[in-house]
Amino acid sequence: MxxxxxxxxxxxxxxxxxxxxxxxxxxxxxxxxxxxxxxxxxxxxxxxxxxxxxxxxxxxxxxxxxxxxxxxxxxxxxxxxxxxxxxxxxxxxxxxxxxxxxxxxxxxxxxxxxxxxxxxxxxxxxxxxxxxxxxxxxxxxxxxxxxxxxxxxxxxxxxxxxxxxxxxxxxxxxxxxxxxxxxxxxxxxxxxxxxxxxxxxxxxxxxxxxxxxxxxxxxxxxxxxxxxxxxxxxxxxxxxxxxxxxxxxxxxxxxxxxxxxxxxxxxSNAVISGDMTPLASESTAYYYLTLEGISVGNDKLPIPDGIFSLTQDSKGGFVIDSGATYTMLRVEAFLPLVDALGEKIKLQKKDDPRNRFELCFVAGSFDELASAPVITFHFKDADIVLPQQNTYTKAFDWLWCLAMLPSLHISILGNFQQQNFHVGYDISKKLVSFAASDCAAF
Known part of the structure; x- marks a missing residue:
């Protein structure tokens, strides 16, 4: 639950x-x-x-x-x-x-x-x-x-x-x-x-x-x-x-x-490179994207059609946001993601004592998650593969948790998942780009 x-x-x-x-x-x-x-x-x-x-x-x-x-x-x-x-x-x-x-x-x-x-x-x-x-x-x-x-x-x-x-x-x-x-x-x-x-x-x-x-x-x-x-x-x-x-x-x-x-x-200093996906709406000031699906490893999740669509009355949708920490996914997508990761990752699962995260694993270090299957966000015209560092967060010294949360309506790509990417916004061409990078060395 x-x-x-x-x-x-x-x-x-x-x-x-x-x-x-x-x-x-x-x-x-x-x-x-x-x-x-x-x-x-x-x-x-x-x-x-x-x-x-x-x-x-x-x-x-x-x-x-x-x-x-x-x-x-x-x-x-x-x-x-x-x-x-x-x-x-x-x-x-x-x-x-x-x-x-x-x-x-x-x-x-x-x-x-x-x-x-x-x-x-x-x-x-x-x-x-x-x-x-x-x-x-x-x-x-x-x-x-x-x-x-x-x-x-x-x-x-x-x-x-x-x-x-x-x-x-x-x-x-x-x-x-x-x-x-x-x-x-x-x-x-x-x-x-x-x-x-x-x-x-x-x-x-x-x-x-x-x-x-x-x-x-x-x-x-x-x-x-x-x-x-x-x-x-x-x-x-x-x-x-x-x-x-x-x-x-x-x-x-x-x-x-x-x-x-x-x-x-x-x-002219902006870095617009890598995978590019068009903005989903011109009728709003926010940066909405078209997310077509999510995969865990090679398996695409069974997510109902239209879960991430922005409606004609500007409800729902999938927005990229620099102000949110963790990615928020509609429960119809979040639950299959949790189930797939829980099944594929063989580490010991444990409930978060503070009841913040839905899926957590006991691990002595982050390296124990290195073999976990990667999550891929399938945007229109762009597949963004999330490194493990952008997927799991340390909740306690001994507990690592999926750094995503459930939502009832709107979905948000948070900045935790954007770290160590060049994220570019081309307002004239109405697109957002993603290029993996070591931001500390930039």
Missing amino acids: VSTTLLPAAIAILFISIIVYTSPCASFNAETGGTDGFSVRLMHRDSPQSPLYDPTLTVADRSSAAVRRSISRLNYFESVMSSSPMEIAPKLTPGTGEYLMFFHLGTPPAPVYAIADTGSHLTWIQCLPCKSCYNQTQPIFDPSKSSTYEKVPCSSPACGALQVERCTVDTKSCYYDVVYGDGSVTMGVLSGDTLTFEDPFRNNVTFRNVAFGCSDDTSGLYERDQGGVVGLDRNPFSLISQLSVKQFSYCMVPPNQDDSGSRMQFG
């Missing part, structure tokens, strides 16, 4: 944000710094170099936290897909994520670590002076110290596109104020400032007048120490759209390796 603690209803931590639209004629369009390609450093939240790293957590603690974040992420997508178009607007930024993007904001540049999120629209960070801010390790951004900071005026098209908004009497700036479905609250000023990335050679790549949410009142169930979110979906108001980026890619280093190698590449 699939543990009910892993199903979407188990943990409902739904975070909501404001959609921002920056029209081509708005004064808060990003202006490029004269480059057609650049890269950004990424860092896993559990890397010792991360500002979110907690050395007191055990392997089991980190695994449990990753499961909670995955389920929260699943609930976020489920909530978006179950909403009508009018209800979707205030539900577009989840509060969890795995890989942090490092950049500078303002003049002089202030360092910022924020979640890199292909499933989110608005880029937002916490700002001083705080009326109420949640704890974060890094200093909170102080807009008064930036000579290039501006508040978006009420007359701006970006402000007019806010579905929940008000303008302050004293400054006429665009101020958003939202009470979330889970009781969380975020309030702040829609703003614009200079965004600076550092390339691998420590050269600065600068973009001016990038619109973002400057939150000065944030309370509720937000992730402790999270500095903000960088929206990377296909929506017109994401960072990708503001910078007019047509291609981007990332290569994610697992947290137990030297994380300095993780990078996200934009524009």
